[in-house]
Amino acid sequence: MMPSTKRKFLSTAAGLLAATALAGPALADYPDSPVTLVVPFATGGSNDIVARQLGRQLSEMWGQPVVIENRPGGGATVGSLYVSEQDPDGYTIQIASVTFTMNPAVQDDIPYDPRADFTRIALVGQVxxxxxxxxxxxxxxxxxxxxxxxxxxxxxxxxxxxxxxxxxxxxxxxxxxxxxxxxxxxxxxxxxxxxxxxxxxxxxxxxxxxxxxxxxxxxxxxxxxxxxxxxxxxxxxxxxxxxxxxxxxxxLQWWGILGPAGMDEDIVEFLNASINEVLATDEFREFLAGDGGEPRPMSVQEFHDFMGANFDRWEEVAVDAGMRDGN
Amino acid sequence: MDLWANILIGLDTAITPNNLLYCFLGVFLGTFFGVLPGVGSLAAVSMLLPITFYLEPTTALVMLAGVYYGAEYGGSTSSILLNLPGTPSNAVTCLDGYPMTQQGRAGVALLVTTLASFFGGSIGIIALFALAPLIVKWALVFGPAEYFALMLFGLVAAATVTQDKPAKGLAMVVFGMALGTVGTHLATGAPRYTYGYAELRDGINFIALAMGLFGVSEMILSLTRTVNKPFNQKVSLRSMIPTRDEARRTFLPMLRGAGIGGLFGALPGTGPSIGTFVGYALEKRIAREPERFGKGAIEGIASPESANNAAVQTAFIPTLTLGIPGSATMAVMMGALLIHGISPGPGLMNSNPEIFWGLAVSFWIGNVLLLALNIPLIGLWVRVLKIPYAILYPAVICLICIGVYTVRNSVLDVGLVMMFGLLGYALRLMRFELAPILIGFILGPMVEENFRRAMQIYRGDWLVIASRPIAGTLLALTVLMLLWTLWSVVRRRRRGGLVSPLAGD
The missing domain is CATH 3.40.190.10 (Periplasmic binding protein-like II)
Structure with a gap:
């Protein structure tokens, strides 16, 4: 009987999937399907340009397409909210810039927690x-x-x-x-x-x-x-x-890569290492140098602390300057 | 002789088979996306930008520019045939274009649009060649005070675009301005009327507003018509040829439109729409029988279409020579150059003359291609109207929803289309004009932002604005225009409505 065979197959497959998930992530295979790199801005801006260069080099390295998806709106909140709600399986990541750590210092109504709802993966470069x-x-x-x-x-x-x-x-x-x-x-x-x-x-x-x-x-x-x-x-x-x-x-303007909160550590390390490998290429260095920028490789821990320090610093500047009052 | 040398450099670049091919491709795709309801030129350019990453920079821009003016052109087609403006500039074309369709003269309207677009575009390109360096200097004189005065002038001119009662028109302009306040307040960062929707922080999507107000309301209205069958259209080639009288009445408006559009388009802070509003308002002012406007006057499409296309071309002047995009679409276009490592700016003309002049020449080639592509297509477009509404309208509504959704992946925008459709229907039942809403929506935020900036820079002293030569002159013109309107209303009242029975109800 066709239906029951099919059901049996599906349940076996599901069981296998669950087993691999329990045994730890499928790092050995990652990435075995296209990775989506969300740009929370429109096409043609600096975030978009950096993301596309990075995406192209990552996909050459992995032999897997890196799909750039522009989700502009609300000063990057629309795209970031979307990413924060995706599965933390490493197949949806986003580019974020320094303003990601600046916004919470002046805005009350960000629809996610910029500190807690994201996994910090890697810093790309700065200018x-x-x-x-x-x-x-x-x-x-x-x-x-x-x-x-x-x-x-x-x-x-x-x-x-x-x-x-x-x-x-x-x-x-x-x-x-x-x-x-x-x-x-x-x-x-x-x-x-x-x-x-x-x-x-x-x-x-x-x-x-x-x-x-x-x-x-x-x-x-x-x-x-x-x-x-x-x-x-x-x-x-x-x-x-x-x-x-x-x-x-x-x-400094900088660009980093984030994912949804709760990503597997091994995948984060893998992504960090891959991105740092791209940063070390002459191609990427020359690409950033064209606009006065430079790559800035960081370990996962360094980037984590870097973002934390940024959040704190802009909060302090905003309070001291009274920026919340719109001055 | 410099000019000729530049044209030769441009020809050298533009006429390579590769660039010609992508120019055609851009114009073709642009027309296609422009005609599709729910997709404007901005969306078309944004969607096609990633394709151009793999092309040579000049070729990429040749293609994108083709998409841009192709879409602006295509947008006028859906405005005329179905009352569906894809861009703010096309909203003005609806005013007289759609009535012409209702009279069975869509072919004439489309032909005049094609010719006016070509004419305006050509004038814009000539300005691009001859005046680019000059205009750049002139444009810098415009600061917040000048832009404020210019936008205010445009707004008041637009308020008088309406045919019947100035008060009703003004009310709709103000309503449009109110809609324009939705979103993040630039000066303070405060969200205004966003009701917690992150999508609304960027303001209401123009396409959703225009498609709803004009298109959906028209479809609801058609349900209530007793005879629910398509307007009878003649599709023969002869039916497209304007009458002698019309041809005579087309030329001067086209010329004036090109001048106004070209001038305003070259300013980095305006965008193409204001030129079309002002061009239309001017034609109505100087017409012998202004009451014909809004009922299918040929001048009412010739002038704004010519202005729009002239502005689209001259808008490249600030983008390429200053590196300052005048509109969101231009910003995307500039991104295309940046991706290829070329910084548009004052050095571009010297460092990469083949790009600058190659583009300028390709624009003209693109315009010729548009002409060649579209005149044969007019017959096809007009046949679209032969489709019974019971089939055509549901299909168009589907296309609008898909188009609006695709642009930002936003369900909210689809809801807004429907909401504005109902609102537009209600307003039309009460005999309110809809175009002033869009004009207020576009110009209102520009007036506000520039006023705010001017006030901040001059520390709240508004007399400074009035005392600056350009700003002061524009403000004086605005006051004069207001007084003129008041006077003509009073005069009409005195004569007891005998002069223009069409003007009141």
Whole structure:
């Protein structure tokens, strides 16, 4: 009888599956089907571009397709909520950026717990931001900029890309550490903010190297400083804030890989090792260097602590700067 | 002579068999997605972007650009035939395009649209070639104060687009602006009217709103019509040719539309829709018989379609030369270049002239292909209307739901289509115009954001806005326009409605 044979087969298969699950994960086989890498943003942004490069190299390494799935919306909350609700079997992972650890510091209504609902797998890379000022600003160095800002307390504005964005955090941190009072003006993206700097409408914007460097080369934007502790190889002539009197000033855009909470440790270690292997390739290094970034391999434990420290730090900055009040 | 050298560089790139092939493919797919209800140009470009990762950067952009203007073009087809605008710009085309269909003249409307699109697109491309460096400088003068004044101007111009009672039109504009407030407030990060839906943090999906208000409400309305059969359409080639009078009335609006669209499109902060709103409003203002508008006036499709396509082309100016995308679609397009390691910006024209000029030439080739592709298709599209509504409408509703769902994987958006369908039906029963809702929805948030930014930058001193030359002039024009509207209403009242029996009810 066909049906009963089929049922018997299914129950056997289910039993076998249960047995393997009990005996530990099928790490030996992982990944034996396509892995979905969720990008919680639209196509074409930095998260998407990094995810696609990483995905392509991982799939070459594994011989399994890595499917990029864009689930944009709600400032990445739609996509992250989706990932947090998937099976923690290693077949659904996501890319997350520094803003993942910034959002909870300024938003109350995130539909998941960013600290508890995710497994932290690996850090991919990081890139500094650059302070780009209007070309005719009466300041050429960070020190001169601080002086100029101090002479005009409460009169000047800088451009950011939304409350709790990396540009906003960088700007408020600058206000705190330099002891100045510059008002954040929110734009819908780094591009529009940069145009208003070029058009002499606001003083500066702390934006991505990718966006700023072409304008800097043409003299439409005056570079003041980068936000990393060391100078960027992509623009070594631009000083750091750290060396210009704001000791320890560091705001970096980074991308990491997360999965749903409760992933098997062996699979996490496997993913971490695979990703670090990609980071070590010249191809990936050159890919990130094109935009002033660099790979930053970390062990699972290091990345876990790294994210924890990020959550704590942005919480503190947000409280000190009163960012929750929308200032 | 520089111009010729540039055109030659462009031709060299654009005319390779590979680029020609992908240009055609882009235009074809774009038209296809644009005609599909529920899929706008943004969705079409986003969906096809991953395919282009494996192409040469220039080829990738040639194809995506083809998808973009192909979809903008295709969107006008569904606007005219089924009252289904796929993009904000196409909403204006519905106003007179759909009445023409109801009069059995869909063929004429589609032909005029095709020609106006081609004409506007060509003017936009000429502007791209000749004026790109100039426009870039001019665009930078526009800060938050100027954008605020410009958007306000567009909003007030749009409020007068409505035919009957200005008060009713204004009410709908305000309602649209209210819908536009849904989502995260940019300046404070506070969620507004999201009711706990993460999807609503980005605001209401435009496509869901437009498809519901225009399309679904139209279908509900058709159920109540006593004679429930398709509008009788002539499909012969001769029926597509406009009358002499129409041809005469098409040319100047097309020219003005291209000018307005091209100008506004080149500004990085506007997007193509405002040009179509203003173009339509202008035609209505200067028309001898403004009451014909909204009832199938040929100027009412010629001007906005020409403006739309001119703006689509000039929108590449800020994207390519400043690296600043003027619209969400342009942002995706820029992403395509970034993925290939090319940073659009002021250096692009010098460092990669073959990309810049190759694209510009390919745009024109794409427009020619659109023309060649679509004139034969008009007959086919018109035949779609011969399908009995009992079959056509359920199929269209299915397509809308699938399209809207696919774009964001959101069930909420499908629910919104239906909700707005019922709302649109109710509003039409009360004889409210629907287009002003979309205009308010698009421009409202831009007015708010720019006003907020201007107020912050000038520390709450609104006189600064009025004292800036461009912003001040635009504000003065806006006031003049308001006064003119009031005056014409008063004048009409005095004459006791004798002048325009169509204007009141």
């Amino acid at each position: 500094p931001l650059v302070i780009g000022a209007r070309p005719n600003i009466p300041a050429d160095t960070p020190e001169e900029l601080f002086e100029y800002l101090r002479q005009h307390p409460g009169e000047l504005s800088y451009g950011a890309t939304g409350v709790g964005s990396i540009q906003h955090f960088a700007g408020e941190l600058l206000n705190q550490q330099a002891g100045v009072d510059v008002e954040a003006i929110q734009y819908s993206g780094g591009g529009p903010a940069m145009v208003d700097v070029m058009g002499d409408h606001i003083e500066y914007s702390i934006g991505s190297m990718t966006q700023m460097l072409p304008q800097i080369v043409e003299g439409n934007i005056k570079p003041i400083a980068v936000t990393s502790l060391e100078r960027s190889p992509a623009a070594p002539e631009i000083p750091t804030l750290h060396e210009s009197g704001l000791e320890g000033f560091e705001v």
